[in-house]
Amino acid sequence: MGWKRKDLLSMQDIEAAEITEVLDTAESMKEIATREIKKVPTLRGKTVVNLFYEASTRTRTSFEIAGKWLSADVINFSASGSSAEKGESLLDTAKNIEAMSPDVVVVRHKASGAPALLARHLRCAVVNAGDGAHEHPTQALLDLLTIREKKGHLEGLNVVIVGDVTHSRVARSNIHGMKTMGITVTVAGPPTLIPPACQELGVKVSHRLEEAIAHADVIMMLRLQHERMAGGFIPSVREYSRVWGLSLDRLQRCRPDVLIMHPGPVNRGVEIAPEVADGRYSVILDQVANGVAVRMAVLYLLTGSKAA
Amino acid sequence: MTYREKAQVLDETTLDRALTRIAHEIVEQAGGVDDIALVGIKTRGETLAERIAQKIMAIEGAKPPVGALDITLYRDDLGLKAEQPQVRSTEIRFPVKGRTVVLVDDVLFTGRTIRAAMDALMDLGRPRIIRLAVLVDRGHRELPIRPDYIGKNLPTSRKEAVAVMLREHDGVDRVVIQEPED
Amino acid sequence: MSMLIVNGRVLDPANGVDGVQDVLVTGGRIAKVGRALKAPAGTETIDASGKVLCPGLIDMHVHLREPGHEYKETVASGTRAAAAGGFTAVCCMANTFPVNDNRAVTDYILARARVEGVVRVYPIGAVTRNLEGAQLAEMAEQAEAGCVAFSDDGNCVMNAGLYRRAMEYALPFGVPIISHAEDCHLAGRGAMNEGIVSTELGLGGQPGAAEEVMVARDIVLAELTGAHLHIAHISTAGAVRMVRAAKARGVRVTTEVTPHHLLLTDEAVKSYDPNTKMSPPLRGKRDVEALIEALADGTIDCVATDHAPHALSDKEDEFAEAANGVVGLETAVPLLLDRLVRPGILDLATLVTRLAVAPARLLHLPGGSLAPGADADITVLDLEQPWTVNPARFRSRSRNTPFAGFSGRGAPWMTIVGGAPVAP
Numbered sequence: 001m002g003w004k005r006k007d008l009l010s011m012q013d014i015e016a017a018e019i020t021e022v023l024d025t026a027e028s029m030k031e032i033a034t035r036e037i038k039k040v041p042t043l044r045g046k047t048v049v050n051l052f053y054e055a056s057t058r059t060r061t062s063f064e065i066a067g068k069w070l071s072a073d074v075i076n077f078s079a080s081g082s083s084a085e086k087g088e089s090l091l092d093t094a095k096n097i098e099a100m101s102p103d104v105v106v107v108r109h110k111a112s113g114a115p116a117l118l119a120r121h122l123r124c125a126v127v128n129a130g131d132g133a134h135e136h137p138t139q140a141l142l143d144l145l146t147i148r149e150k151k152g153h154l155e156g157l158n159v160v161i162v163g164d165v166t167h168s169r170v171a172r173s174n175i176h177g178m179k180t181m182g183i184t185v186t187v188a189g190p191p192t193l194i195p196p197a198c199q200e201l202g203v204k205v206s207h208r209l210e211e212a213i214a215h216a217d218v219i220m221m222l223r224l225q226h227e228r229m230a231g232g233f234i235p236s237v238r239e240y241s242r243v244w245g246l247s248l249d250r251l252q253r254c255r256p257d258v259l260i261m262h263p264g265p266v267n268r269g270v271e272i273a274p275e276v277a278d279g280r281y282s283v284i285l286d287q288v289a290n291g292v293a294v295r296m297a298v299l300y301l302l303t304g305s306k307a308a
Numbered sequence: 309m310t311y312r313e314k315a316q317v318l319d320e321t322t323l324d325r326a327l328t329r330i331a332h333e334i335v336e337q338a339g340g341v342d343d344i345a346l347v348g349i350k351t352r353g354e355t356l357a358e359r360i361a362q363k364i365m366a367i368e369g370a371k372p373p374v375g376a377l378d379i380t381l382y383r384d385d386l387g388l389k390a391e392q393p394q395v396r397s398t399e400i401r402f403p404v405k406g407r408t409v410v411l412v413d414d415v416l417f418t419g420r421t422i423r424a425a426m427d428a429l430m431d432l433g434r435p436r437i438i439r440l441a442v443l444v445d446r447g448h449r450e451l452p453i454r455p456d457y458i459g460k461n462l463p464t465s466r467k468e469a470v471a472v473m474l475r476e477h478d479g480v481d482r483v484v485i486q487e488p489e490d
Numbered sequence: 491m492s493m494l495i496v497n498g499r500v501l502d503p504a505n506g507v508d509g510v511q512d513v514l515v516t517g518g519r520i521a522k523v524g525r526a527l528k529a530p531a532g533t534e535t536i537d538a539s540g541k542v543l544c545p546g547l548i549d550m551h552v553h554l555r556e557p558g559h560e561y562k563e564t565v566a567s568g569t570r571a572a573a574a575g576g577f578t579a580v581c582c583m584a585n586t587f588p589v590n591d592n593r594a595v596t597d598y599i600l601a602r603a604r605v606e607g608v609v610r611v612y613p614i615g616a617v618t619r620n621l622e623g624a625q626l627a628e629m630a631e632q633a634e635a636g637c638v639a640f641s642d643d644g645n646c647v648m649n650a651g652l653y654r655r656a657m658e659y660a661l662p663f664g665v666p667i668i669s670h671a672e673d674c675h676l677a678g679r680g681a682m683n684e685g686i687v688s689t690e691l692g693l694g695g696q697p698g699a700a701e702e703v704m705v706a707r708d709i710v711l712a713e714l715t716g717a718h719l720h721i722a723h724i725s726t727a728g729a730v731r732m733v734r735a736a737k738a739r740g741v742r743v744t745t746e747v748t749p750h751h752l753l754l755t756d757e758a759v760k761s762y763d764p765n766t767k768m769s770p771p772l773r774g775k776r777d778v779e780a781l782i783e784a785l786a787d788g789t790i791d792c793v794a795t796d797h798a799p800h801a802l803s804d805k806e807d808e809f810a811e812a813a814n815g816v817v818g819l820e821t822a823v824p825l826l827l828d829r830l831v832r833p834g835i836l837d838l839a840t841l842v843t844r845l846a847v848a849p850a851r852l853l854h855l856p857g858g859s860l861a862p863g864a865d866a867d868i869t870v871l872d873l874e875q876p877w878t879v880n881p882a883r884f885r886s887r888s889r890n891t892p893f894a895g896f897s898g899r900g901a902p903w904m905t906i907v908g909g910a911p912v913a914p
Contacts, residue, residue: 002391021394028378028397037431040381070381190630191658191715207662232652234659235619235626243630297395300381304392 003301007119007126010135011176019181023145025297026290032069033292043072046103046303051094051118052129053079053109058264058288059129059138063106066295075102094118103303107131112169125302133167139263140173142294144181146287147218150259155182160212162244163222163271164193164233170263171222175201188212189244192233209244213254220261221246221272237270246272251281259283311469311486317462318483323443326459327356330441331363333457338408343436344372345404349379349413349425350396355476356443357412375400377411382424404433410457414472416442419453444483446470492516493909494529498538498870502545502860503839504847513543515866518908522862538870541903544842545858546578546867548849549819551643551668551722551746551794554580554611557598558587563799563887565599566606568819571797571886573913575819576902578867579610579857580797581849584621585644591616591627593635600636608912609905610867612638612855617656617667623647626656633663638853641668643722646704648674650711657717666718666744666852671704671729672696672770681810683756683771691759693809698726698777701770705729709736712743720852721745723796725770727780734789744852746794747781749822750892753829754778758892764805764812765892768798785844786836792848793841795822799888817886821893823869824877828898831873838873866909875901 003018032038048067052060060076067074077097088096094105104125107115112132119126130136148154159178165171165187178185179202186204187194198205206212213219224240234240246260251273260272260282268274277284318326338344341364348357354376365371378396386392411425422440429435441457446464462485464470469486473479493515500511500523512527513520529535549572555563563571565582572580582599584590590599596613603611615637616627621644629640640660646669647653657667680696682688688695705721709732712719724730724745736743750768755775758766766772784790798815805812823845830836846869850858857867878897881889905913 002389002393004391025395028395029381031397031399035432039431041427042381042386046387191661192655229625232626232649232655235628235630239628239630300395301392303387304390 002304006302007115008137008298008302009115009119009126009128011137011140011173011180012135014137014177014180016180019141019144019177022141022294022297022301023148025300026141026145026293027149029296029300030290030293032296033289038069039071040069041071042300043067043070043303046072047101048072048074048104048106048299049097049102050074050076051097051105051107052077053090053107053114054130056108056130059108062288062291063129063295066292066299069292070296070299072103072299090114091117091121094122098122098124104299127298127302130169133169133172135173136169137173138291138295138298139170140177141298142287142291143174143220143261143263144177145290145294146261146283147259149286149290150283151217157183157217158186158215159183159218159220160186160188160216161220161222162188162209162212162246164224164228165189165198165222166193166195166233167225168222174220175203186212186216190234190240193228210250210253213250216254216258218259218261219246219254220263223263223265223267224271241270245270246276248273248275251276251279261287264288310489312489314468314485314487316482316484317444318460320481323459323481323483326443327359328363330457330459331360331367334360334410334439334441335364335368337456341368341370341372343406343408345375345402345407345409346372347375347377347400347409347411347429349377349411349421352472352474352477353413355474356414360412360441373402375402377425377428379421379424379428382428384420384424398428400432404429404435406434406436408437408439409435410439410441412441414443415470416440416445416453416455417448419449419451422453423451443472444470492529493534493536494527495536495538495543495868495870496527498541498543500543500860501839501842503843504545504859505861507860508839513860513868515909518866518910520860520862520864520866523860536904540872540874542838542871542873543860544869544871545846545860545864546905546907547576547823547845547869548579548581548855548857549577549795549797549822550581550792550849550853552580552582552797552819553585553799553815554582554599555799556586556602557595561887562801562804564606565602565611566608567885567887568797568799569603569606569608569611571817571819571884572609573905573907574885574902575821576823576869576871576905576913577609577819578869578905578907579612579855580819581612581614581638581853583614583641583643584616589616589620590614590632591619591621593628593631596632596635596637609907612636612853614639614641614643614668616640617642617647618652621645623649623652626652626659629656629660629663633665637665638855639666639668639720641670641722643668643670646670646672646674650707653708654711654715657711657715657719661715661717664854666720668720668722669704669708670722671701671708673700673703676700676703679810681767681771682759683773685756685774687756687759691762696771698728698773701726702728702732705732709733709741709743713741716742718742718744718852723748723751723770723794724781724790725751725773725777727777730780730784730789734784737789744791745789746792747785747790748796749793749818749825750816752778752781752785753825754892762809763892764807764809765816765890765894767809767812767814768796768816769814782830782835786840790844791852792844793822793826794849795819799886800890801888805890816890816892817884817888818891820884820886821879821891823871824898824901825893825896827871827873827900832898832900866906868906869902870904870906871900872903873900875899875903877901
């Protein structure tokens with residue numbers, strides 16, 4: 001009952017019971033979104049600072065709404081136009097903010113490990129909202145919530161993650177979280193976009209999309225970034241889309257109860273056809289709704305007394 | 309802290325009679341069923357609210373709507389403990405505005421739970437009247453809260469505990485006072 | 491297509507056959523190999539007494555120059571040259587114009603081959619877009635279209651990070667990456683092999699190290715990625731040593747050698763004849779010895795001509811300015827029969843293995859076998875046939891050979907593709 005940890009940095013060391021606790025709490029909190037007055041006094045007087053060094057509207061907004069619905073005071077700090085631009089180090093910025101007594105710092109940074117650095121030095125709770133290609137724990141949690149909601153359970157399901165796994169923190173967090181909950185995970189993509197020794201994470205690896213998704217309960221499409229062409233990972237967006245895109249054709253050969261997920265933002269026509277992203281197997285918008293609930297749950301669970 | 313049973317204060321029969329009486333009192337004061345809604349405070353308050361609603365159905369031939377309220381998010385002692393208490397969900401599927409809402413709980417003690425319940429209820433809408441029905445009032449109020457319908461008044465000392473057991477949760481209907489084992 | 495070939499010596503190393511047999515072909519396939527075969531009435535019968543029948547030879551390194559440089563060669567003329575040289579199949583490199591780096595060009599080449607090709611044509615796609623070594627070519631689509639391997643031949647992919655990605659990306663298609671191993675900085679502007687001859691001639695030379703540095707690198711990358719690496723036109727003793735060691739370690743590396751690297755040294759350049767200019771250049775005596783030894787022991791898997799047609803205008807220039815490359819389809823088999831088989835340096839079965847069995851195996855092509863059911867791609871050799879190399883009579887559009895005037899004995903006698911004779 002309740003989380004004993006100070007921070008939420010990664011899914012790798014989180015146990016199944018903790019995950020279940022978040023999911024259950026989030027589920028209970030979903031009802032708040034349906035009220036006319038979307039507010040509960042739970043985090044009244046707490047201060048949440050969103051320290052976002054990478055541009056992100058959706059995740060930051062999601063955390064902001066989560067904090068505000070819980071009556072917390074939410075402050076947004078974005079890297080541009082800030083002391084960071086004037087050369088202040090990450091740690092200095094954070095220590096300055098800490099001097100103003102926040103209860104939670106939510107951080108997104110392009111360097112893997114940045115939140116861990118902060119967590120070591122800050123007294124308040126630190127939440128990793130995405131660090132480099134390392135992890136994005138709240139995304140994995142909202143994905144798990146969505147799957148559990150639609151399928152009724154998690155254990156024993158077959159999930160296939162398709163695309164640029166090498167550069168994806170969403171993939172890594174999901175792989176850890178899903179394995180903890182007893183899900184069988186397959187990653188599928190061209191060999192250049194699957195990280196070295198990937199099997200050792202406990203996943204199956206496939207380089208043939210049709211084969212991989214034939215029996216999937218859930219297909220999670222990852223976003224293709226156009227920079228990958230320049231790095232020699234793929235020849236062209238066109239070929240990637242033809243060989244790895246989830247077209248309507250390919251979808252029709254999947255199980256009739258398959259779920260289509262995507263962490264967003266969606267590149268329509270690249271990794272996923274528009275008809276599929278908007279179609280009836282897609283739960284992409286449910287993911288977004290669940291994101292607020294999960295972040296509310298995380299903020300709630302992390303704000304127990306630290307003095308105890 | 310472990311407790312041992314000191315005395316039984318309600319058994320299956322007397323508990324049921326108390327609920328019947330409360331049902332009658334609610335209907336009498338409201339002059340009928342029309343605007344009433346029962347909102348039970350989780351977990352056992354919800355069960356009691358459902359039973360009272362059934363009894364009202366038997367008396368008046370119409371059943372008032374029943375909802376369940378989880379007050380965890382409104383507690384005044386959050387953040388004081390190392391671990392946050394478990395949140396359950398609130399399920400109130402009817403509009404609260406303009407209604408006579410009867411909050412139902414099993415034990416009334418300090419009154420803090422009821423204060424939280426009123427705040428939670430107000431966030432869902434503006435009831436016309438809020439009333440309070442409790443199975444047991446054990447005294448030791450810390451806030452100015454008073455019940456409208458009481459199953460049993462039960463003077464207790466602070467260090468004692470009151471345990472309400474209901475068939476649906478515990479397999480048996482009884483209420484007991486417990487004292488700490490030395 | 492049906493025919494009965496009688497009394498020839500059937501040499502089919504893949505199936506352990508070496509002896510006088512008859513071969514019956516029906517419907518374009520080998521129907522039966524045996525003695526005193528009977529054919530349905532009206533079947534054409536060919537008397538191959540004194541001749542050698544082997545599985546159709548495959549040249550896995552050919553430049554057909556179409557699209558873009560049709561004045562040097564076309565699919566039509568190049569395949570005619572191949573047929574005349576005893577080859578039933580060729581693999582054509584991607585450095586056409588436009589470069590074969592997307593399936594539109596692959597489809598075009600295959601379409602020309604269907605209409606005008608005389609032997610089988612298997613395209614090799616580019617590794618990088620426009621051979622620029624900066625961005626991957628659309629290999630997935632090209633593999634789907636029919637490319638049997640990928641190579642930037644002509645150029646070396648200098649960026650190791652990109653080449654590694656290329657090897658990884660191509661893994662699921664099960665085809666080799668073929669390296670033109672040449673460090674462009676080490677090679678510099680060297681027009682021939684660096685050594686005493688280049689010093690005497692006052693011509694800039696490129697050291698064998700320019701090739702070896704890249705062979706080493708590519709072997710390491712192949713080990714890292716698990717890819718099948720094929721080294722094109724290997725030419726130095728050092729490179730051979732590295733390939734031998736890598737194979738012993740279990741690395742998936744294969745390699746080919748050209749007839750001109752087996753038979754000529756940089757001494758041939760003394761005349762400043764631009765027909766002795768190619769890339770990699772002719773090397774020294776010790777390199778040639780190492781290559782022949784490696785060909786015999788199987789370290790070198792196959793012979794491929796690197797047939798590189800150029801018009802007179804491209805070749806007849808100051809040596810340093812002349813285009814690199816020589817034709818080879820029509821001279822390879824006669825030269826190898828006379829200069830390696832006849833003196834006993836290489837036995838015929840090994841040569842056939844290096845020219846037919848091995849290319850088919852490492853490119854996963856049908857061919858290299860005369861077993862019943864196989865396509866009737868047959869090369870018939872006359873080991874006694876005398877010849878003199880006369881470029882004026884080449885079927886190829888180009889004449890750039892270093893072997894003009896060479897003579898010897900042993901040549902292709904008939905080339906059969908799908909049961910139909912395509913040469914003479």
